[in-house]
Amino acid sequence: MTATPAQPYSPLVPSRAQRRRARRGPHALRDTLTLVALPLVAALALPAAFAGGGTRRWFGGRAEGQRAEAQAAKDAAAAAFYELDTAQRDLRISIETIRAVDDSPAARRAVSDFEAVGRRIDEASHQYIDAVDAHDLDRDDLEASAASQARTELTRAKDELGRVKQELDRFADGLGPLLGKAETQLARLAPAVERARQALLAASNALDAVRESGLRADGLAARLAALAPELTKLNQGAGQHGVPQTLERAERVAREAEAVRVEAERLPEQAAEIDHRLVSLRTRAQALTTRSGQVEPILSELRRRFSAACWQDLQHVPDQAGEHVRQAEAKLAEARVARDAQRWPDATALLSTVRALLNSTDEAVSAAGDRLTRLNAVQKDPQAEIDRTRFAIRDAQRLAMAGRNTPDPRHARPLDDSVARLERAIASLEGRHPDYWHFLTETEAVRRAVADVVAGIREERGTGH
Known part of the structure; x- marks a missing residue:
């Protein structure tokens, strides 16, 4: 009987030992595809004594056709397995980026959903590995029915891997906004940290220059020293303190250091201004002493x-x-x-x-x-104050009647009250010792009330009411 040629080795198919290791882990796709092909030279070097009865028999016909179809199904399932594993690994990087940067409810939900998809991937992977383990397509006595069953199960496993891959792709498409936001924050991180460092350096240099001029600036120095622990945390990096926290810290340090720098640079001017105010206020106090x-x-x-x-x-x-x-x-x-x-x-x-x-x-x-x-x-001429107040009243009355046959009661009433109040103030000047101050305060109050009426009229007419 003619010896059956050895089946071609597929580099995509994991070994039995590798498949057993994949079952033990929570994610079947990790490290499963580290495949090592056995060199064909080893098979060729077997002793000739085994050549007579150890080679696989050739069954031919339907059995070998079923074996070939099963092997093709096995190769297709292995390719789907590898494609799903690659997609999962790539997507895990995106998820880790989002997790590191974003702690929003949407980001937490994305992480949870990815874990759920991961469980679906594990289930499909186990189905595939179980199908591979259940059928040894290299057996010499592989029957046509066994090969057909293997092809069916491997095809089913491949289809399930494909469906999970589609689910993973849909999930990845929905991550676009979150991933874009996370990548934007990561892109801002390094420049923000560098700006904080440069701001601290500029503040330190400004303080040194101020001290050289003879000013101590102890308060500013204390504020700058308080930022030292923040710089330490910035140097430790976002990996230890988180991207959002590091970004916020960098922006705050830059802002506070910049404030110290600005105040330090203005300090000589501030000192000169205080010196000037000391002299000016002392002179004013002396003048007020004389006026008092x-x-x-x-x-x-x-x-x-x-x-x-x-x-x-x-x-x-x-x-x-x-x-x-x-x-x-x-x-x-x-x-x-x-x-x-x-x-x-x-x-x-x-x-x-x-x-x-x-x-x-x-x-x-x-x-x-x-x-x-x-x-x-x-006292010399009360009529001037009276005329001034009456003019204000008459001017307001003309404005109230403009374009009207009768005045609006809202305007007429306070103007009539103002006329009566002025007449009472004039009457208070009669007598031996008139209260001129009361007269002045009353006429001022009348003019204020009239001015309020005029402002109200103009506002109403300006808005079309």
């Missing part, structure tokens, strides 16, 4: 010529002005000490307090002089 001394003669004249209602609210001005000036001078001394100690924020805050004290003092001192000036004017 003039308030008492003004009050004396107000008391002599006008009723008590015209000056009672100004009685506290001299004492208050003196106290505020003394407080301002004390704060100025504290600001000088803070400046000499280079406590810039303290010096700036103290100078702001001094300025507020001097502003209030200036307003109070000016109010006394303004009161006397205005009372002198209205």
Whole structure:
């Protein structure tokens, strides 16, 4: 009987031992395809004594045709197995990229879905490996029915691998937005970390330059030193601390270091500005001390010529002005000490307090002089104030009647009230000691009320109402 030639070796088919190892792991596709072909030379070198009865018999006919079909099905299943394994490995890289960068619900769901697909892959892989293990297509006595069964099971395994591959492909297509976002963050990571390092270096150089000019900048140095642990974490990398956290840290470090650099470079200018303000505010305090001394003669004249209602609210001005000036001078001394100690924020805050004290003092001192000036004017000619107020009322009345036969009650009522209020203010001037200050405040209030009506009319007509 003629010896049957050996079946050609397929490099895609895993060995029995490799298939057994694949079953033991959670993912059957890992390392299963590390295949080693037995050299044909070894078979040719067998002793001649075994050539007579050890070679496979030739069955011919239908059995060999079924064997060939089964072998073709086995090769096709192995190719599908290899294609699925390659796709899974490639997709695992994408999933790991998303997992490292994105912790959103969508990303977590993608990771979970990939694990589910992985279980489907394991099931299909086990079906394929079981089919391969169940049928030895190299047996000499392989019957046609066994070969046919092997072909059927291997074809079924191949089809299942193909279906799972399609499922894996659909899953991969849906990862596009998440993967794009993750890759974008990864692309931003290295430049962001480098910007943080450069910002820290620039801040350090700016501090060195400031110190060389004689300024200590201790506060800025402390802020920069506080960033050292953050730089250590940046140097340790995203692998240890996570991509989103590292990216956020790099941006924050760059931002804070840049702020230190800007403040350090501005420090000499700030010191000069504080020196200038110290001199300017001291000069202003001295001038206010002189002006405060003039308030008492003004009050004396107000008391002599006008009723008590015209000056009672100004009685506290001299004492208050003196106290505020003394407080301002004390704060100025504290600001000088803070400046000499280079406590810039303290010096700036103290100078702001001094300025507020001097502003209030200036307003109070000016109010006394303004009161006397205005009372002198209205005492001399009250009609000027009356005419001014009446003109404002008439102008508002003309505007209210423009394009109308009758005024809108919303406008007419407050204008009528203003006319009555003005008449009452004029009447208050009668008598031996008229309250001119009350008269002035009333006419001012009337003009404000009229101005509100005018503004309302113009707003309504401007919007088409």
